Amino acid sequence: MISFKSRYPAMAIVTGTAILCLAVCDNRSFVAEPNPEPAFSGDINVVRDYSQRKTIAEFSFFRDGDTIPDGVVRLNDLAHTESIHGVYSLEAPLQAVFGGLNTVEFASLRDNYSSSIAIHMPDSFGVRFINPRDNSGINNVSVQWSQPDFATRVLLVVVARNYPANGSIPYITVLDADVTTHIIPYTAFEDQTGFAIRDTYYLYLAAFNQGFGGYTGLNFPLPPNLPKRRISNPAGFATYGTVAPVDSVLVLP
16 A cells, blocks of 8 residues: 655655756856957058158057047057047157067057057158259159168159149059169150140159058048058058158249
8 A cells, every 4th residue: 555645755855856956957047158259450550751750650449340448559659548439640750660660559458458560661761863853845754762671662653733723643653662763754744635734743752561551641642552461460451651751843844
């Protein structure tokens, strides 16, 4: 004969044990999902402009596409802690950046994040001679300049002082860094109809290392699709270069 008094306590013990096991053993709902690592992005743009006699530096820095209140961008010994919509801007003496190795550091104290990017700035250089400097016959013009160290390419731009009002067309070419002479064709001093335009034509040379881009105070037009150096930590692009002192050619047709 089965005793009901002995069955029910046993069942209660088994049921309680099963519930306890479910609560303890199946703890998946109590495990917090790990927070995803933040994604940092940023860009570097540094120019030593000897025509303006200053260094212009512009950076962007974002966390997951948003601005970083505690973000810091440091160029060598110069720290930038204030940004406008994630963009950090600086004007400094030419001596703030060196020919050769420089360092840009991105940091976020809140995220314990810090990453340094090495950039090799082209050294100072300039025009050695222009012939003819007074171009009264609308001839080809020969230009020679010193070779900049730490450069991969050189951008040459010839633009009239009264461009674009006088209808002139800028002459733009990109050369290998080991090229130090160039013949500017006489057509660089004409409009679209072939009419020679009397004016002072400014000659700009910009040496860059892997990439170059526009910057605040840029005085000459840039060609489309200039190269950029890709960086990965933070993810973005870097452009940097040195602009030689501006020179000129006088055209008197």
